[in-house]
Amino acid sequence: MIVEHTDTIAAIATPPGAGGIGIVRISGPESIAILCRLFRKKGMCGPAGPADFASRRLTLGLICDPVSGEEMDEVLAVVMSAPASFTGEDVVEIHAHGGPYLIRSLLGLVVAQGARPADPGEFTRRAFLAGRMDLTQAEGVMDLIAARTNAARRMGSALLCGELGSEVRRLRENLLDLATRMAAEIDFPEDVGELVDTTVLFREVVEDYLPSLESLIHRGEAGIRLREGIRLVIAGVPNVGKSSLMNCLLDRERSIVTDIPGTTRDLVEESLNLSGLPVILTDTAGIRDSEDPVESIGVERARASILNADRVLLVLDAGRGADEGSCALEKEVASCPYVVVVNKKDLVEDSRRFSLPPSWQPEARVDICARTGEGVDTLRKVLADLAGVSSPEHAVLPNLRHTRAFEKARDALVRVREGLGAGYFWDLLSVDVDDAVRELGTVLGEVSDPDLLDRIFSDFCIGK
Numbered sequence: 404m405i406v407e408h409t410d411t412i413a414a415i416a417t418p419p420g421a422g423g424i425g426i427v428r429i430s431g432p433e434s435i436a437i438l439c440r441l442f443r444k445k446g447m448c449g450p451a452g453p454a455d456f457a458s459r460r461l462t463l464g465l466i467c468d469p470v471s472g473e474e475m476d477e478v479l480a481v482v483m484s485a486p487a488s489f490t491g492e493d494v495v496e497i498h499a500h501g502g503p504y505l506i507r508s509l510l511g512l513v514v515a516q517g518a519r520p521a522d523p524g525e526f527t528r529r530a531f532l533a534g535r536m537d538l539t540q541a542e543g544v545m546d547l548i549a550a551r552t553n554a555a556r557r558m559g560s561a562l563l564c565g566e567l568g569s570e571v572r573r574l575r576e577n578l579l580d581l582a583t584r585m586a587a588e589i590d591f592p593e594d595v596g597e598l599v600d601t602t603v604l605f606r607e608v609v610e611d612y613l614p615s616l617e618s619l620i621h622r623g624e625a626g627i628r629l630r631e632g633i634r635l636v637i638a639g640v641p642n643v644g645k646s647s648l649m650n651c652l653l654d655r656e657r658s659i660v661t662d663i664p665g666t667t668r669d670l671v672e673e674s675l676n677l678s679g680l681p682v683i684l685t686d687t688a689g690i691r692d693s694e695d696p697v698e699s700i701g702v703e704r705a706r707a708s709i710l711n712a713d714r715v716l717l718v719l720d721a722g723r724g725a726d727e728g729s730c731a732l733e734k735e736v737a738s739c740p741y742v743v744v745v746n747k748k749d750l751v752e753d754s755r756r757f758s759l760p761p762s763w764q765p766e767a768r769v770d771i772c773a774r775t776g777e778g779v780d781t782l783r784k785v786l787a788d789l790a791g792v793s794s795p796e797h798a799v800l801p802n803l804r805h806t807r808a809f810e811k812a813r814d815a816l817v818r819v820r821e822g823l824g825a826g827y828f829w830d831l832l833s834v835d836v837d838d839a840v841r842e843l844g845t846v847l848g849e850v851s852d853p854d855l856l857d858r859i860f861s862d863f864c865i866g867k
């Protein structure tokens with residue numbers, strides 16, 4: 404899909420503020436001519452010509468204001484001629500000294516020579532439109548820039564390298580091939596013979612394509628958690644060591660700890676990087692019926708935050724086990740995924756470790772001693788594993804947009820599976836296969852939808 408752009412765009416490609424070097428980037432048919440009018444090569448007088456720049460080599464010279472004749476800066480300029488550039492168009496970069504006023508003035512000169520200030524993400528959008536990358540790779544560029552944890556950074560790299568794109572492309576091609584065979588069978592049933600019979604079709608859909616989509620959707624859930632983070636709420640009856648656990652996970656004394664039950668009253672919230680998973684961690688008041696109006700409000704808030712949690716850490720005291728209060732609380736917590744944390748393991752010998760009531764269904768149980776920090780690393784690992792962010796094969800994780808499309812493709816194939824069972828005619832089934840193919844196409848950006856592109860690229864920064 405090659406799209407011609409007639410205008411030339413320019414932007415500052417380096418971050419705002421002072422730095423060693425600042426870069427103005429220009430892309431489009433006029434970019435080399437614009438550079439020539441502003442650039443004077445070392446040892447030459449008068450403006451430069453295109454022949455003064457070997458493609459993809461730095462050239463030293465001065466940028467001069469063509470109106471006033473003022474020498475603005477000594478710079479290195481590079482020309483990358485179409486199509487061998489990031490955008491596939493003629494690209495020019497001016498590497499100047501990194502003063503914000505200087506860089507802005509240089510951009511002003513470039514714009515005065517006919518370039519248009521670029522929209523956010525417009526360079527990458529052009530790279531995509533020129534067919535130099537698929538949409539997942541363009542999204543990888545953005546993830547890479549936006550990454551705040553190393554795990555998110557790795558995920559951006561994998562996207563940019565096209566790992567997800569190739570996986571989706573393979574799946575899409577197989578489905579497309581299936582759709583083609585089905586269409587041939589419908590149109591020329593006598594000529595083509597048995598291109599695909601019902602059992603083969605059923606096996607392909609049920610054994611190959613549906614599981615692939617389910618796995619992509621599953622990984623997408625981890626991808627969304629990794630990009631957006633999760634709300635993790637620490638809950639329990641009073642005095643079991645919730646605040647001590649909060650402090651252990653944060654590695655500092657954030658929440659007040661005393662031996663008086665009912666110490667924590669308000670919600671105590673902090674953000675935390677858990678093996679790359681961004682977490683908002685909340686310590687809450689111990690849940691109990693209280694006469695104290697302040698504590699009661701705290702307990703209400705604790706309950707509300709349990710309802711909002713993505714996962715709850717239900718803390719028990721090893722000396723007390725699953726007592727009546729904890730059992731009542733477990734019923735409130737159980738609507739949400741939860742991990743049982745048995746604290747104060749120092750108070751009982753391992754052999755006297757109690758078992759949880761059989762009706763409880765936590766995702767995991769971890770025994771810790773918040774006083775010494777024992778077991779807290781295991782808890783961290785369990786939480787990262789549950790969020791699906793710690794295993795390396797999950798390096799490339801779909802985002803929300805991809806996951807929604809995979810879900811629609813999956814639903815279409817489920818309709819095919821059900822239709823096969825119900826003995827539907829093939830022309831009906833092939834509509835659903837086509838749907839699945841189209842959904843996978845949107846992931847790659849093969850369906851042109853300017854609104855979709857606007858939504859994706861407007862989240863980018865300017866100059867990217």
Ligand SMILES: Nc1nc2c(c(=O)[nH]1)N(C=O)[C@@H](CNc1ccc(C(=O)N[C@@H](CCC(=O)O)C(=O)O)cc1)CN2
Nearest residue numbers: 416426428483486487488489490491494496526535867
């Ligand atoms: N100075 C600078 N650094 C940068 C970029 C840039 O545009 N300028 N990039 C971008 O933001 C990234 C690098 N990405 C790039 C990707 C492809 C091409 C390119 O010219 N590709 C040609 C030539 C390939 C080759 O010689 O092997 C091509 O694919 O045809 C350039 C940059 C990161 N660093």
Ligand SMILES: Nc1nc2c(ncn2[C@@H]2O[C@H](COP(=O)(O)OP(=O)(O)OP(=O)(O)O)[C@@H](O)[C@H]2O)c(=O)[nH]1
Nearest residue numbers: 641642643644645646647665666667689747773774
């Ligand atoms: N022996 C032992 N005591 C602990 C451990 N963890 C916490 N404690 C003690 O238990 C008491 C209560 O700890 P907190 O962290 O304040 O308990 P909490 O669950 O936040 O209590 P509330 O805020 O009142 O609901 C304090 O005296 C802690 O020092 C542990 O692992 N072992």
Ligand SMILES: [Mg+2]
Nearest residue numbers: 645646666667
């Ligand atoms: Mg507390």
